[in-house]
Amino acid sequence: MTTDKPERELVVEAGPEGGLVVGPIDRLLNLARKHSLWYMLFGTACCAIELMQTGGPRTDADRFGMVFRSTPRQADVMLLAGTITYKMASRVRLLYEQMAEYRYVIAMGSCASTGGLFQGSYAVVKGGDLIVPVDVYLPGCPPRPEALVEGLMLVQQKMEREPWLKKAHGKLPQPVDPWPEGAELHR
Amino acid sequence: MSQIETIQARLLELVPESSWSDGAAGDPFAALPADGWHAACLAVRDDPALGFDFLRSLSGVDRPADDRIEVVAHLFSYKHRHALVLKTHTGRDGGALPSIHDVWPAAEWYEREIFDLLGVRFEGHRDLRRLLMPEDWQGHPLRKDYREAEHYRGIPTRRPGYAAPDRDEP
Amino acid sequence: MDALYELITGSDLGFWWKQLLLAVLIGAVGVIVFSVALVYAALMTYLERRVSGRVQSRVGPNRVGPLGLLQWLADGAKMILKEDVIPAAADRPLFRLAPYPVVIGVFAAFASVPFGEWLIAADLNVGLLYLLAITSLVVVGILMAGWASNNKWSLFGGIRSAAQIVSYEVPTALAILVVVLMAGSLSTQDIIREQGGWPWDWYVFRQPFAFAAFFLYFTAALAEGNRTPFDLPEAESELVAGYNTEYSGMRFGGFYLGEFGNVYLMCAIATLVFFGGWQIPGVSPAEHHGSWLWQIVGFGLFFVKAWAASFVVVWLRWTLPRLRVDQLMSLCYRYLVPLSFVCLLGTAVLMMLVPAGSLFDSLLRFGTFGFGLLVAAIFFWRVLWHIRHVGDRIDLKILARGVRGRFDPAIQHRAYGAFRKQQKQPEESR
Ligand code: SF4
Numbered sequence: 191m192t193t194d195k196p197e198r199e200l201v202v203e204a205g206p207e208g209g210l211v212v213g214p215i216d217r218l219l220n221l222a223r224k225h226s227l228w229y230m231l232f233g234t235a236c237c238a239i240e241l242m243q244t245g246g247p248r249t250d251a252d253r254f255g256m257v258f259r260s261t262p263r264q265a266d267v268m269l270l271a272g273t274i275t276y277k278m279a280s281r282v283r284l285l286y287e288q289m290a291e292y293r294y295v296i297a298m299g300s301c302a303s304t305g306g307l308f309q310g311s312y313a314v315v316k317g318g319d320l321i322v323p324v325d326v327y328l329p330g331c332p333p334r335p336e337a338l339v340e341g342l343m344l345v346q347q348k349m350e351r352e353p354w355l356k357k358a359h360g361k362l363p364q365p366v367d368p369w370p371e372g373a374e375l376h377r
Numbered sequence: 378m379s380q381i382e383t384i385q386a387r388l389l390e391l392v393p394e395s396s397w398s399d400g401a402a403g404d405p406f407a408a409l410p411a412d413g414w415h416a417a418c419l420a421v422r423d424d425p426a427l428g429f430d431f432l433r434s435l436s437g438v439d440r441p442a443d444d445r446i447e448v449v450a451h452l453f454s455y456k457h458r459h460a461l462v463l464k465t466h467t468g469r470d471g472g473a474l475p476s477i478h479d480v481w482p483a484a485e486w487y488e489r490e491i492f493d494l495l496g497v498r499f500e501g502h503r504d505l506r507r508l509l510m511p512e513d514w515q516g517h518p519l520r521k522d523y524r525e526a527e528h529y530r531g532i533p534t535r536r537p538g539y540a541a542p543d544r545d546e547p
Numbered sequence: 548m549d550a551l552y553e554l555i556t557g558s559d560l561g562f563w564w565k566q567l568l569l570a571v572l573i574g575a576v577g578v579i580v581f582s583v584a585l586v587y588a589a590l591m592t593y594l595e596r597r598v599s600g601r602v603q604s605r606v607g608p609n610r611v612g613p614l615g616l617l618q619w620l621a622d623g624a625k626m627i628l629k630e631d632v633i634p635a636a637a638d639r640p641l642f643r644l645a646p647y648p649v650v651i652g653v654f655a656a657f658a659s660v661p662f663g664e665w666l667i668a669a670d671l672n673v674g675l676l677y678l679l680a681i682t683s684l685v686v687v688g689i690l691m692a693g694w695a696s697n698n699k700w701s702l703f704g705g706i707r708s709a710a711q712i713v714s715y716e717v718p719t720a721l722a723i724l725v726v727v728l729m730a731g732s733l734s735t736q737d738i739i740r741e742q743g744g745w746p747w748d749w750y751v752f753r754q755p756f757a758f759a760a761f762f763l764y765f766t767a768a769l770a771e772g773n774r775t776p777f778d779l780p781e782a783e784s785e786l787v788a789g790y791n792t793e794y795s796g797m798r799f800g801g802f803y804l805g806e807f808g809n810v811y812l813m814c815a816i817a818t819l820v821f822f823g824g825w826q827i828p829g830v831s832p833a834e835h836h837g838s839w840l841w842q843i844v845g846f847g848l849f850f851v852k853a854w855a856a857s858f859v860v861v862w863l864r865w866t867l868p869r870l871r872v873d874q875l876m877s878l879c880y881r882y883l884v885p886l887s888f889v890c891l892l893g894t895a896v897l898m899m900l901v902p903a904g905s906l907f908d909s910l911l912r913f914g915t916f917g918f919g920l921l922v923a924a925i926f927f928w929r930v931l932w933h934i935r936h937v938g939d940r941i942d943l944k945i946l947a948r949g950v951r952g953r954f955d956p957a958i959q960h961r962a963y964g965a966f967r968k969q970q971k972q973p974e975e976s977r
Contacts (some may be wrong), residue, residue: 220496222624225611227829247941250605252596255618262787265631266625276529279513290795304536312518312525313510354628370531 212349219354223266223292231258232285235272237299237332241335249335256342262288267345270294270302270318279315283369286322292357294345296326298338323365342376356368380459381405387426388461392417406462414465415475419453421461422480428456435477435487437495441521444469450477465469467497469520476502494519499506576658580668584657588808589619595852595861620869626800634697634793641695645688646801647792652684653808661735663825663846664835671846674735675727678816679720682771685805686712687788692802696793704789707872708773714879715770715777721887722764725757726750726820735964739824740832751821752916754901756893761821763887768813770875773806775864777875788797814856818849822856825849 229251233241244251245258259265262285265371274282286295297318300306305316318324328341379445385397388407395407409417421429429452438447445466452461466476478485478497488499489508496517499505505513513530516523525534555568593608593736600607608615633642658668659677670676688710693705727733729750730741742748751761770777786792791802818824825845827835835841870878901907 217625219628222621222626225618225621247604250600250607252600252618253606253615253726255611255615255621259594259788262556263793264788264791264799266629275509276514276532277509279532280511280530287385288632290632294626297440309539312523312534315532316534318541320532320536340624368527 195210216352216354217350220350220352223354224349225255226343227254227256227267227342227349228259228265229256229267229342230262230285230289232262232268233258233271234274234278234282235301237271237301240332240335240338241269241271241298244335244338246335249339251339251342254339254342254346262286263290265289266293267342267377268322269298270295270322270324271298273301273306273308274313274315274318274321275313277313279321282318283321294323294325294336294348295322296328296341296345297324298328299330299332301331303308303329306331320368323367325365335359378422384459384461388421391420391424391427404460405465408443408512409463409465411465411467411474414478415477417463418450421463426457427461428454429461430455432477432483432487433460435484435491437491437497437519439469439495439520440466441469446472446497448474448491448497451464471498472496473498473500473533475500478502493517496520507532550880573594574828576668580658580868581654583662584654584672584808585804587803587811588653589623591811591857592622592803592835593709593808593866594857598858598861599865602862603792623800626797626803629796631796631798632793632913637793638695641691642793642800644690646798646805648684648688648691649805650688650801651692652682653805654686655684656681656812657808659735660812661739661819662849663842664736665842666846668801670734670736673733675723675733675738675816675820678735678812679716679723682809682812683712683716685809688802692794693790696790697794700786700788701790701792704786704792707786708790711773711777711875712771714876715767715883718763718767718879718883718887719771721891722760722767722885723816723820723888725760725887727899728891728894729753729757735819736826738820739826742823742826742828744823744828744830745824746919747916748826749823752912752919754894754897754914756890757821758915760887760890760894761817763883763890765817765822767879767883767887768817769860769863770879772809772813772860774810774860776867776870778864778869783931789950810860811853811857814860815849815853817856818852822852824852840849953956 200295233239243249251365252258253259255278262268266289266290270282297303301308301314302318305311305314309316315321316341319327326341326344328337330337333341385405385407388395390424391503392413393405394413395409397407398406399405421427422512431453433451433453435448435450438449440447441528443466446469447464447466450463452463465474476484476488478488478499479495479501484503485491486508488497488502489504489506491497492499492502492505492508494517506512510518511529515526518525527534549581551572552569555565555572558565560568596618597607597615599605608618611621633639656678658673659674661667661670661674689708689712690705693701693703693708696702727737730738732738732741738750742750750757752758769775789797794802825848827841827845827848830841835845836949897911901911
């Protein structure tokens with residue numbers, strides 16, 4: 191299940207032995223996983239409005255089996271939809287930690303990707319990847335629902351190329367966790 | 378007598394220590410000393426001729442040149458449909474003001490905001506915590522000499538690898 | 548099932564052999580019932596998502612399998628793969644145990660659902676009582692989940708759910724008692740045999756009180772199954788996800804399947820109690836009994852009736868807003884319970900006064916049936932009236948072109964263009 195679009199190779203994880211082998215069982219499991227990508231109902235700013243659109247009639251995310259769950263325990267993908275302030279940062283982190291493995295994160299919009307137009311601000315985290323590991327970045331302010339669907343499909347493609355059996359047993363390198371060692375969460 | 382003159386006259390009657398300024402660059406305002414702040418607010422609210430029952434906004438301004446922080450209240454009266462700007466000030470270091478959240482309950486969060494961003498302590502406030510910034514934040518960001526720390530809880534405050542955007546350095 | 552049972556007990560094997568074979572038989576039936584229940588519950592989730600899609604003028608899942616029919620397989624496999632999180636502050640044994648009563652309560656009830664005359668795992672002589680009783684196990688599981696999660700939203704959800712299910716059990720049971728009174732039996736098969744294939748032979752149209760009892764049952768059962776407009780235990784806007792907030796992976800899957808299994812179950816009960824179950828119009832019970840063909844047709848009829856009822860449940864869910872807790876309770880105790888008592892009493896009086904088969908009996912029957920038809924006609928007329936006045940011609944046009952047309956962008960585009968043209972024309976030329 192390779193893709194013919196080379197720029198999407200970005201999301202491939204390198205295994206410890208070099209190449210990745212995705213076996214038939216992996217494929218089957220990945221097929222199931224990728225078609226049931228439930229996203230968390232969570233938004234921090236204006237991008238969340240587009241997130242709501244994505245579930246609507248025009249770009250019906252449910253076609254791909256993507257429905258929202260309002261609790262992080264049952265969600266597979268977290269959309270950082272909007273500006274993340276420092277006060278919100280540890281809440282975002284807390285929600286991320288509450289999600290059950292496997293979990294993916296999409297940084298939606300320029301705010302969640304890099305801090306966006308709030309570069310000079312004292313209150314805004316300059317990118318969601320400074321607090322949680324991000325799998326897919328979506329440019330745009332805000333990204334259109336179509337772009338968000340594409341981002342979700344990029345997550346699907348990433349899933350497709352993961353040797354699930356190995357990943358589940360922790361034999362693959364874990365994504366680099368940017369959360370600083372010893373930093374506390376507001377609870 | 379125009380409306381503003383009426384207000385002015387009445388205010389001087391009620392609070393003799395207020396000094397009126399015609400506000401060449403904006404609205405006319407009355408400046409009050411810090412210790413008369415609470416009494417003056419109570420007076421303009423309860424006086425039947427003024428009747429300022431609505432606190433539109435309470436904000437703070439840092440003035441390093443004068444070494445003080447100004448607190449500005451924009452008031453409005455639904456009954457008489459007129460408005461008034463009141464100002465007071467306090468020192469930049471450890472400045473304190475009496476809280477007016479018992480006059481207008483709306484002031485409670487405004488005062489928390491001013492405390493958070495400018496560091497003015499409001500005495501008598503029942504819950505003076507930071508409002509916008511996390512509780513363990515260092516410094517008060519809206520002060521003109523505020524310098525952002527490199528990290529907050531280990532999270533870098535500038536995006537790594539980005540050219541630093543213009544920031545107001547003191 | 549019964550035949551096999553008699554074959555085993557009647558054979559000349561030793562005692563222990565017989566016991567062993569019986570155990571195997573029971574185990575096999577259990578597995579079959581469980582799988583059937585699983586598939587039905589899972590298909591229910593598919594129906595829910597497709598219908599919700601159509602209601603919101605979306606498409607709904609259509610990527611996995613033909614028309615997305617295998618979506619539930621993907622979801623199930625995913626839930627098994629997910630991590631099973633147990634919060635540190637949770638009551639571990641209780642937390643782990645909680646999904647089981649829910650799953651058992653719902654799936655064990657499938658054993659007594661008469662899918663066909665031959666297709667019933669256990670035709671108990673107290674079948675209806677069993678159905679009502681075992682589904683109450685669900686409340687134990689939900690309460691356990693709410694308590695053990697040690698999360699305030701879960702606790703709220705659990706307690707709300709317990710209050711709701713226990714309260715609505717009363718009108719549900721009273722409404723069903725109306726039919727039990729008429730049939731004189733608690734066995735599900737006997738109740739179906741007492742009815743006939745034609746609509747006017749169904750219990751719902753036998754007399755006015757049964758007609759009312761059906762609506763009471765349906766409302767109360769909606770609440771018992773935690774369905775909108777009574778889905779307070781998992782109100783997303785108030786209680787993150789209610790009692791299953793802290794559950795992930797297959798433990799959540801248990802609740803999920805239990806909930807949807809429950810929906811099918813309540814529709815199956817409505818079918819067998821009020822809508823004549825597997826009875827085929829114009830086929831006498833004697834003919835039905837021995838014939839494979841009629842058995843299959845009867846199964847098909849039950850299937851269609853129960854799924855049609857499920858469709859209505861889903862439709863209601865995506866149409867109605869949610870009630871408040873106090874409204875919910877007052878609806879139950881101030882309206883549904885007294886009304887179902889009235890129905891029960893009225894039925895008893897009618898049964899005493901009107902002998903079966905008398906002229907007045909037939910009059911009641913056809914009168915109720917006619918009234919039912921009238922209600923349905925008024926309903927459809929109102930729906931059409933609303934559609935006409937909203938001016939929603941797009942959807943009707945696309946629908947008219949069949950299933951394929953609904954998903955073909957070209958057809959949709961054309962229909963939309965026609966709609967726009969129509970909009971632009973002056974009022975009188977329409
Ligand atoms: S990227 Fe734009 S739309 Fe999205 S949160 Fe930031 S400012 Fe709002």
